[in-house]
Amino acid sequence: MLNKLSNQPLIRALAQLLSVVHPWLIKTLGRDRLEYFASNTVNELTQRIDPFIWTYDCKVKVIAIRQETADTKTFVLLPNQHFATPIAGQHIELTSIGPDHNANRCYTLSEVTPDTVSITVKLNPEGEVSPWLHYQAEVGMVFDSSLARGKFVHRDQSKVLFICAGSGITPAFSIINHLLNSSHKLAENNELSDTQVGLFYRTQTPENTIFCQRLAQLESAHKNVKVELSYSRLPVDVVTPSFIDQLVAAYPDIKQQHVYLCGPELFRNDVIQYLESVDFNLNNLDVEQFTLPGISNLQVGIDGQNNRSNLEGDVSVTLKAQNINFVIPAGDCDKTLLEAAEEQGIVMEHGCRSGMCGSCKTNLVSGEVSGHKIGRSIYPCTAYPASNHIVLE
Amino acid sequence: MPFLFLHRNLEAIEIGHNVLHGQYDSFDEIPQFHAKNFRWKAPVDETSWRQEHNAVHHVHTNVYEKDPDLNHGFLRVNSQVPHTKLHYFQVPIYLFLFYPFMLYNFNAQNLGIVDKFRAKYFPQGNKGYAVVDEALRLSKAEGQKRHKRAVRRVWAKEYVFFPLLALLSGFGAIKVFLANFLVDVMNSYWIALTIQATHFTEPLQPEDAIKNKGKWYVSQLDSSVNFKGNRWQSILWGHLNYQVEHHLFPDIPAHRYPDMAIDVRAVCKQYNLPYKCNDSWRAAIKKFVGAMWTYSFKNPAVPIKAAFLDKAAYIDKEAVNAK
Numbered sequence: 051m052l053n054k055l056s057n058q059p060l061i062r063a064l065a066q067l068l069s070v071v072h073p074w075l076i077k078t079l080g081r082d083r084l085e086y087f088a089s090n091t092v093n094e095l096t097q098r099i100d101p102f103i104w105t106y107d108c109k110v111k112v113i114a115i116r117q118e119t120a121d122t123k124t125f126v127l128l129p130n131q132h133f134a135t136p137i138a139g140q141h142i143e144l145t146s147i148g149p150d151h152n153a154n155r156c157y158t159l160s161e162v163t164p165d166t167v168s169i170t171v172k173l174n175p176e177g178e179v180s181p182w183l184h185y186q187a188e189v190g191m192v193f194d195s196s197l198a199r200g201k202f203v204h205r206d207q208s209k210v211l212f213i214c215a216g217s218g219i220t221p222a223f224s225i226i227n228h229l230l231n232s233s234h235k236l237a238e239n240n241e242l243s244d245t246q247v248g249l250f251y252r253t254q255t256p257e258n259t260i261f262c263q264r265l266a267q268l269e270s271a272h273k274n275v276k277v278e279l280s281y282s283r284l285p286v287d288v289v290t291p292s293f294i295d296q297l298v299a300a301y302p303d304i305k306q307q308h309v310y311l312c313g314p315e316l317f318r319n320d321v322i323q324y325l326e327s328v329d330f331n332l333n334n335l336d337v338e339q340f341t342l343p344g345i346s347n348l349q350v351g352i353d354g355q356n357n358r359s360n361l362e363g364d365v366s367v368t369l370k371a372q373n374i375n376f377v378i379p380a381g382d383c384d385k386t387l388l389e390a391a392e393e394q395g396i397v398m399e400h401g402c403r404s405g406m407c408g409s410c411k412t413n414l415v416s417g418e419v420s421g422h423k424i425g426r427s428i429y430p431c432t433a434y435p436a437s438n439h440i441v442l443e
Numbered sequence: 444m445p446f447l448f449l450h451r452n453l454e455a456i457e458i459g460h461n462v463l464h465g466q467y468d469s470f471d472e473i474p475q476f477h478a479k480n481f482r483w484k485a486p487v488d489e490t491s492w493r494q495e496h497n498a499v500h501h502v503h504t505n506v507y508e509k510d511p512d513l514n515h516g517f518l519r520v521n522s523q524v525p526h527t528k529l530h531y532f533q534v535p536i537y538l539f540l541f542y543p544f545m546l547y548n549f550n551a552q553n554l555g556i557v558d559k560f561r562a563k564y565f566p567q568g569n570k571g572y573a574v575v576d577e578a579l580r581l582s583k584a585e586g587q588k589r590h591k592r593a594v595r596r597v598w599a600k601e602y603v604f605f606p607l608l609a610l611l612s613g614f615g616a617i618k619v620f621l622a623n624f625l626v627d628v629m630n631s632y633w634i635a636l637t638i639q640a641t642h643f644t645e646p647l648q649p650e651d652a653i654k655n656k657g658k659w660y661v662s663q664l665d666s667s668v669n670f671k672g673n674r675w676q677s678i679l680w681g682h683l684n685y686q687v688e689h690h691l692f693p694d695i696p697a698h699r700y701p702d703m704a705i706d707v708r709a710v711c712k713q714y715n716l717p718y719k720c721n722d723s724w725r726a727a728i729k730k731f732v733g734a735m736w737t738y739s740f741k742n743p744a745v746p747i748k749a750a751f752l753d754k755a756a757y758i759d760k761e762a763v764n765a766k
Contacts, residue, residue: 086592086596089480092482106474106477399494400498401497401499402501402502402653404656406656407497407501407502407693407694408501409493409497409498409501411465411694412468413469427469
């Protein structure tokens with residue numbers, strides 16, 4: 051009956067209309083009020099009419115696609131009300147994408163506006179997901195998404211230098227834009243912001259440079275921005291110094307800067323090697339590695355009951371609902387999950403702390419715990435980590 | 444009308460209350476009945492209710508000065524609460540002023556937005572039963588925002604949308620409005636009498652009742668009371684007539700309580716623990732209203748209700764600890 055009803059022309063027209071006004075809805079209502087409205091009106095019928103708004107999951111919708119270079123596209127995504135405004139530099143994980151709708155991929159947000167986020171994807175012809183995104187994805191498609199996460203974000207340092215290569219430009223680009231926007235706001239309020247921003251960007255050729263024009267615009271429009279490009283595949287007859295030399299020539303005061311490093315592994319290793327050779331204080335270095343805990347390579351404990359004390363190394367725990375990732379040091383593994391989380395300053399819902407009231411009850415998504423559990427349900431106040439990666443709902 | 448009441452009743456307790464306890468969280472195929480997703484069709488904010496009810500009331504049930512769930516300003520149903528003049532009138536005030544709008548009272552209580560009013564007008568009335576803990580209290584603005592939201596969604600639907608729908612389709616809008624109002628009042632009475640009658644006739648518990656698991660279970664047994672009803676009736680009470688089982692195992696799907704009750708009763712008998720059960724809902728209400736009446740006088744000539752944990756007869760300590 052519901053199928054019949056949702057196929058009525060009037061209902062179909064309503065669905066069409068809603069999907070057109072999504073950006074307007076989210077902009078005018080705001081996510082908070084939209085959440086209030088949607089969560090109180092969700093039912094079988096509304097879920098069929100508009101599964102983007104009447105849903106329990108965080109979803110993003112493609113609202114624009116831009117060609118950046120010959121093999122790079124930017125997808126502007128409109129998240130629904132379950133999304134929380136990200137910090138520039140964070141990434142999202144898109145789930146159930148790809149030709150078979152079973153792949154998961156993480157993408158750094160290349161641009162963050164109050165209502166939308168963008169991801170910039172480079173085509174990898176041998177890959178599975180990026181060709182699909184490049185050739186099959188179109189405006190209006192909806193993907194499942196995680197909330198934004200990651201710690202590769204600006205933390206109020208006054209002198210920052212981004213060293214990036216290839217598609218590693220994406221977090222740097224979003225952080226730089228965010229910094230300039232916020233300093234613009236400060237300037238309007240007659241407050242001075244003197245964040246010095248440097249960018250060293252290594253790409254193959256000028257044609258392959260993502261955000262080439264916009265970077266040039268940024269540099270010319272702002273005094274405190276300096277952009278240095280370096281190319282790895284120029285014609286043979288052009289003699290170029292090694293990129294490390296270029297880096298040093300462009301930023302001789304690198305030791306006074308806070309360095310954000312993002313790019314392919316070989317590139318990262320070269321830069322880190324150089325930084326170590328000049329006694330750079332590695333506390334002033336942030337590296338984005340594109341490997342995420344808790345998503346792949348789960349090392350599941352053999353026997354959940356007995357290996358509590360045998361657990362080797364740190365345990366990474368992800369709380370999906372709160373979108374929090376934290377690490378329990380190896381020494382704390384004899385503590386309950388609740389205690390360990392509180393040790394890290396994380397608040398988990400709890401009541402009696404002894405496994406009786408059920409306030410803390412949650413579901414285990416992956417990994418192993420020992421102690422108080424019934425099937426998939428576990429009680430963090432009386433459960434202990436039993437594998438190195440634990441994902442809780 | 445009866446069906447409207449049935450709907451409101453089921454939504455409020457058998458579904459709402461039990462879902463928000465997380466009883467169905469482990470079923471992936473029904474995300475709409477997970478505690479974090481569920482939206483009540485009652486004027487109660489879910490997040491603060493879960494905090495206050497699951498994490499405070501269910502832990503410190505009837506514990507002296509710790510349980511905020513049941514007291515709504517002033518109520519004296521045992522001699523530990525100091526007597527004030529207002530208590531002389533507590534029976535009519537509760538029955539005719541508070542209970543018809545009980546769900547709104549619950550929400551205001553959970554969000555802590557009436558605490559100041561209460562502290563001003565009933566300074567002694569809160570003794571014995573607590574207000575929501577200072578640490579859990581929301582900021583005033585946040586509390587009022589959530590209160591507005593929780594209430595307005597119900598009003599929008601019951602008193603605006605459906606009357607309008609009736610008007611447009613040629614039925615009586617006023618009838619719909621009044622029916623909704625009447626059903627809300629009935630529902631509030633129903634819920635208030637069900638839960639108050641299963642807690643308030645029982646003694647207040649000592650403060651160290653949650654010191655260890657054994658004591659906690661005993662205090663839960665002692666602070667709740669069941670009343671008899673068959674399985675169909677139990678659904679209408681949200682299975683809260685199995686209040687004892689609900690308090691021992693709050694996160695187990697409620698329709699299992701009748702089966703569990705058999706075992707719980709056997710264990711209680713074996714270890715000589717209190718397991719209390721009224722013969723009917725009517726008997727439970729009678730006992731509760733009776734207690735309200737008795738304690739509305741200053742020094743009622745009735746024996747003091749002592750908690751099982753406090754009693755001198757409490758010698759079977761080892762049996763309790765073993766359990």
